[in-house]
Amino acid sequence: MNEAQRNYVLHTVEERGVRLVRLWFTDVLGNLKSFAISPAELENALEDGMTFDGSSIDGFSRVQESDVLAIPDPNTFEVLPWGDPKSAEARVFCDIHNLDGTPFEGDPRQVLRRNLAAARALGLTFFVAPDMEFFYFAPPQRGQAPEPLDEAGFFDLTASDIAGSLRKQTIRTLEAMGIPVEYSFHEDAPSQHEIDLRHNDGLSMADSIMTFRLVVKEVAATQGVHASFMPKPLEGVQGSGMHVHLSLFSGEENAFYSPDDAYNLSPIAKQFMAGLLRHAAEITAITNQTVNSYKRLVPGFEAPVHISWARNNRSGLIRVPIPKKGNPMATRIEYRSPDPACNPYLAFSVLLAAGMRGIREGYELPVEADANLFQLTDAQLIELGIDQIPTSLGDALKVMEGSELVKEALGDHIFEWFLRNKRNEWRAYKAHVSSFEHDRYLRSL
Amino acid sequence: MTVPAELLAVFPNPPPPDLARTLDLGGFRWKAVSGADDVARNEPTGGWAGAIIAADTDPEGAWALCRALRKRDVPVAPLLLLVGGGQLGDLALRDDLFDDFCLSPFHPTELEARLRHLLWRGGGGVKPDLVEYSALALNVETYQASIDGRPLDLTYMEYELLKFLAQNPGKVFTRELLLSRVWGYEYYGGARTVDVHIRRLRAKLGEEHQNLIQTVRSVGYRFGQSRWA
Numbered sequence: 122m123n124e125a126q127r128n129y130v131l132h133t134v135e136e137r138g139v140r141l142v143r144l145w146f147t148d149v150l151g152n153l154k155s156f157a158i159s160p161a162e163l164e165n166a167l168e169d170g171m172t173f174d175g176s177s178i179d180g181f182s183r184v185q186e187s188d189v190l191a192i193p194d195p196n197t198f199e200v201l202p203w204g205d206p207k208s209a210e211a212r213v214f215c216d217i218h219n220l221d222g223t224p225f226e227g228d229p230r231q232v233l234r235r236n237l238a239a240a241r242a243l244g245l246t247f248f249v250a251p252d253m254e255f256f257y258f259a260p261p262q263r264g265q266a267p268e269p270l271d272e273a274g275f276f277d278l279t280a281s282d283i284a285g286s287l288r289k290q291t292i293r294t295l296e297a298m299g300i301p302v303e304y305s306f307h308e309d310a311p312s313q314h315e316i317d318l319r320h321n322d323g324l325s326m327a328d329s330i331m332t333f334r335l336v337v338k339e340v341a342a343t344q345g346v347h348a349s350f351m352p353k354p355l356e357g358v359q360g361s362g363m364h365v366h367l368s369l370f371s372g373e374e375n376a377f378y379s380p381d382d383a384y385n386l387s388p389i390a391k392q393f394m395a396g397l398l399r400h401a402a403e404i405t406a407i408t409n410q411t412v413n414s415y416k417r418l419v420p421g422f423e424a425p426v427h428i429s430w431a432r433n434n435r436s437g438l439i440r441v442p443i444p445k446k447g448n449p450m451a452t453r454i455e456y457r458s459p460d461p462a463c464n465p466y467l468a469f470s471v472l473l474a475a476g477m478r479g480i481r482e483g484y485e486l487p488v489e490a491d492a493n494l495f496q497l498t499d500a501q502l503i504e505l506g507i508d509q510i511p512t513s514l515g516d517a518l519k520v521m522e523g524s525e526l527v528k529e530a531l532g533d534h535i536f537e538w539f540l541r542n543k544r545n546e547w548r549a550y551k552a553h554v555s556s557f558e559h560d561r562y563l564r565s566l
Numbered sequence: 567m568t569v570p571a572e573l574l575a576v577f578p579n580p581p582p583p584d585l586a587r588t589l590d591l592g593g594f595r596w597k598a599v600s601g602a603d604d605v606a607r608n609e610p611t612g613g614w615a616g617a618i619i620a621a622d623t624d625p626e627g628a629w630a631l632c633r634a635l636r637k638r639d640v641p642v643a644p645l646l647l648l649v650g651g652g653q654l655g656d657l658a659l660r661d662d663l664f665d666d667f668c669l670s671p672f673h674p675t676e677l678e679a680r681l682r683h684l685l686w687r688g689g690g691g692v693k694p695d696l697v698e699y700s701a702l703a704l705n706v707e708t709y710q711a712s713i714d715g716r717p718l719d720l721t722y723m724e725y726e727l728l729k730f731l732a733q734n735p736g737k738v739f740t741r742e743l744l745l746s747r748v749w750g751y752e753y754y755g756g757a758r759t760v761d762v763h764i765r766r767l768r769a770k771l772g773e774e775h776q777n778l779i780q781t782v783r784s785v786g787y788r789f790g791q792s793r794w795a
Contacts, residue, residue, distance in 0.1 A: 132710075137717060299769060
């Protein structure tokens with residue numbers, strides 16, 4: 122490890138009077154995990170890592186050896202901007218290693234590192250900018266429908282004041298943590314908000330999304346509000362997506378840009394898109410990993426349903442936004458199916474792997490689908506060669522299971538654990554008898 | 567050019583006459599030492615500003631002294647080594663024992679230039695520990711930054727970038743130059759990384775102070791006011 126970086130971290134802890142250092146990492150399902158150490162232990166942790174029992178973490182458990190090593194990434198050391206300034210806390214993201222020092226195959230951050238390195242070996246850096254959507258609710262009660270903030274009654278102040286000030290406070294906290302915000306606004310659905318993050322390299326952005334979800338929830342909790350990234354919390358209104366704007370850079374140059382093309386897209390961009398489209402169904406279980414995710418991916422709510430692309434058609438899976446003033450740096454593609462409940466490390470890994478496969482194999486980009494696909498019949502769609510995104514977690518898992526691409530991108534350990542875990546989730550859901558069925562069948566049948 | 571006021575330790579005692587003369591003419595303050603004990607006994611209150619060790623007459627004594635100076639709780643640095651042409655092979659695997667070397671017999675101008683550069687790099691005299699500009703203060707010694715007296719919490723790379731910019735106010739830097747000086751060329755993110763970090767720094771500086779870092783259209787970035795404004 123870089124000596125100067127380590128000194129920087131150790132000095133900062135001392136000078137800022139940091140009392141507690143939180144070591145952050147992520148389990149396979151995308152939950153943020155943390156354990157705290159005292160500043161006295163930090164030097165040792167930076168040098169040798171901290172050993173812990175991996176079997177307590179979802180997706181980390183193995184048959185024989187269960188101990189793993191968390192090694193802090195000093196680049197990610199930040200003093201947390203909340204809490205008591207007199208006894209400050211800091212966080213640092215960790216990479217998980219086996220005790221022999223090799224990357225631990227169950228660590229999503231290591232998986233993303235490996236996929237980014239494969240792109241880098243071809244001279245390409247992966248940049249991502251996500252649009253994060255979420256809802257503010259009253260604190261949820263078990264068995265009760267979620268209560269949006271905008272429907273007054275819960276708060277004395279008008280709800281929009283609360284939500285507005287929450288969003289402002291959230292953005293201030295994000296910026297203080299070095300997560301710049303591009304736009305933010307109230308979304309279409311009641312109590313739904315969107316905060317768009319400014320592009321960053323894939324690893325930093327996955328870290329930022331983990332921080333983002335925590336900050337949004339923490340800030341909301343200070344006002345007794347529950348923030349949720351559930352993909353489709355309310356029936357009949359839009360769900361929460363996480364559209365991701367993707368680009369590849371080759372040094373200074375945006376590898377997606379070409380001045381000679383009608384769409385300003387380079388051959389690399391088109392092959393990357395073709396890779397995403399061809400493997401979209403295989404990677405959907407990762408980008409949309411809950412039973413509930415598939416209730417968002419239905420017609421009529423600006424969520425994609427068909428595997429297609431277009432410049433300005435929001436019903437397709439990939440949109441090619443037209444950059445302001447034709448700025449070459451801003452040329453990018455927008456992949457619209459992921460939701461904010463995904464594991465960002467794994468989602469970016471499979472997106473990148475699918476796109477890179479398109480580049481390596483020189484895939485041909487299908488024609489643009491600029492019609493409103495929701496108005497076409499199934500027969501017309503088949504004629505156009507346009508498939509659907511899997512319509513349930515069960516379907517998505519079935520397609521993923523046969524995908525050599527996803528297996529390679531995730532590695533055997535996570536691939537198999539994920540399938541096992543999610544099949545159980547799907548089975549539990551299938552056995553559930555819902556109020557939909559009671560209402561529809563109990564009396565009539 | 568300002569001359570460092572602190573005392574340099576010079577080995578052996580007495581030093582070669584041409585070395586003593588060069589140091590005197592360059593305006594350096596120095597004291598001859600005969601070994602590690604001598605260094606400890608004669609250490610000025612603020613510590614030594616650095617050491618010049620001529621290894622051509624007593625190589626064994628010189629290496630032993632280098633090692634002793636490095637092993638102290640507060641190592642003596644920077645350390646400039648003078649070696650004869652036949653001794654170049656001795657430098658191998660001893661990189662940790664010196665900061666730079668000069669071939670003896672030396673050219674007085676070269677020795678002086680190397681020494682000044684070392685002292686600048688090591689924070690000895692020429693480069694201040696505290697960099698201040700407008701409401702921003704950076705303590706290079708403790709790695710801490712503050713704005714309006716409020717601590718500014720930065721990641722390592724954000725701090726390095728801000729330090730580089732604040733040490734060179736008013737100058738315009740291209741992204742490539744910032745990348746090569748702050749990150750080093752091996753960094754994979756490319757010049758785009760610079761933009762990302764600039765944006766993050768501005769976010770942390772806050773609305774009131776984000777103009778400290780200006781974008782110079784189609785060139786790069788500048789910290790603070792242009793000297794021509």
